[in-house]
Amino acid sequence: MIEARGLRKSFGGFEAVRGIDVEVRRGEAFGFLGPNGAGKSSTMRMVAAVSPVTDGRLRILGLDPAVDGPAIRARIGVCPQEDTLDTELSVRDNLYVYGRYFGMGRREVRERVGELLDFVQLTDKADARVDDLSGGMKRRLTIARSLVNSPELLLLDEPTTGLDPQARHVVWERLFRLKQQGVTLVLTTHYMDEAEQLTDRLVVMDKGLVVAEGSPLQLIREHSTREVAELRFGVAEPGAGHDRHVERVADLAERVEVLPDRLLLYTADGEETLAKVHERGLEPVATLVRRATLEDVFLRLTGRTLVD
Numbered sequence: 001m002i003e004a005r006g007l008r009k010s011f012g013g014f015e016a017v018r019g020i021d022v023e024v025r026r027g028e029a030f031g032f033l034g035p036n037g038a039g040k041s042s043t044m045r046m047v048a049a050v051s052p053v054t055d056g057r058l059r060i061l062g063l064d065p066a067v068d069g070p071a072i073r074a075r076i077g078v079c080p081q082e083d084t085l086d087t088e089l090s091v092r093d094n095l096y097v098y099g100r101y102f103g104m105g106r107r108e109v110r111e112r113v114g115e116l117l118d119f120v121q122l123t124d125k126a127d128a129r130v131d132d133l134s135g136g137m138k139r140r141l142t143i144a145r146s147l148v149n150s151p152e153l154l155l156l157d158e159p160t161t162g163l164d165p166q167a168r169h170v171v172w173e174r175l176f177r178l179k180q181q182g183v184t185l186v187l188t189t190h191y192m193d194e195a196e197q198l199t200d201r202l203v204v205m206d207k208g209l210v211v212a213e214g215s216p217l218q219l220i221r222e223h224s225t226r227e228v229a230e231l232r233f234g235v236a237e238p239g240a241g242h243d244r245h246v247e248r249v250a251d252l253a254e255r256v257e258v259l260p261d262r263l264l265l266y267t268a269d270g271e272e273t274l275a276k277v278h279e280r281g282l283e284p285v286a287t288l289v290r291r292a293t294l295e296d297v298f299l300r301l302t303g304r305t306l307v308d
């Protein structure tokens with residue numbers, strides 16, 4: 001569905017995307033995971049055929065965006081990072097106008113709009129003004145709008161940024177349904193849980209480069225232990241960070257990461273490690289044992305956390 005080789009994007013002298021290779025197969029859910037500024041949106045805009053490629057090779061649905069932009073745009077759906085809904089129009093008319101824009105007949109659009117409102121669970125809001133919708137509803141409407149032309153490939157830039165946990169789950173569930181229906185999903189996110197929930201395969205991006213690629217599970221296996229024990233200590237003396245405890249626990253774990261507010265002990269058995277911490281007379285004010293996530297993968301690869 002997408003093939004990129006040595007893909008680059010520059011803005012003046014600044015290189016936002018610095019030569020990436022990506023392949024997305026039909027029917028899969030593919031993710032670009034990375035912090036703000038990693039180059040995810042710049043990549044997505046090239047894939048959406050709205051931003052010209054600076055260098056490298058890019059094919060979308062086998063077509064070259066420099067030549068076949070309109071043909072590509074007719075067959076894909078794009079859900080941008082910011083909701084760009086028409087606030088003057090009702091919920092229904094936002095979809096209707098978009099469908100007409102794609103050249104669909106009045107009757108065909110009306111039918112499609114009905115289906116889509118149903119799909120994103122907004123049928124009872126059909127006549128509401130966009131301004132009166134919640135953030136989650138607006139996002140679902142934007143997703144519905146991106147589906148008007150029944151795309152084979154749906155691009156979603158940060159689909160749940162800014163939504164509360166419940167609204168995020170509704171969006172995830174709808175996207176999961178689309179995937180079941182055979183739509184290829186490509187999404188960017190800086191939420192590791194979103195990448196883990198939704199994607200079959202992903203690339204981790206940092207500073208314009210791909211730093212890792214694989215399924216969420218593969219990446220976690222490759223770059224982390226199975227479990228993580230988190231320790232928080234009280235901030236007793238000013239200026240005394242969590243690093244002052246490292247020496248006393250370093251030999252208990254395969255790897256220790258020091259964050260400003262906690263220590264992460266990478267280990268096969270978190271509970272066992274925690275017991276040893278207590279045996280040594282250390283008294284963290286809070287502890288947590290959890291399985292490793294893509295956040296740990298990112299930390300390992302870049303030395304930074306995904307969300308600052």
Ligand SMILES: Nc1ncnc2c1ncn2[C@@H]1O[C@H](COP(=O)(O)OP(=O)(O)OP(=O)(O)O)[C@@H](O)[C@H]1O
Nearest residue numbers: 011014015016034035036037038039040041042043
């Ligand atoms: N039109 C532009 N002109 C100049 N610089 C840009 C432009 N668009 C993006 N950039 C820069 O390119 C870099 C990558 O931005 P991009 O939006 O692709 O990152 P991102 O990973 O999608 O992050 P975000 O989640 O913040 O959108 C950033 O440093 C950004 O400031």
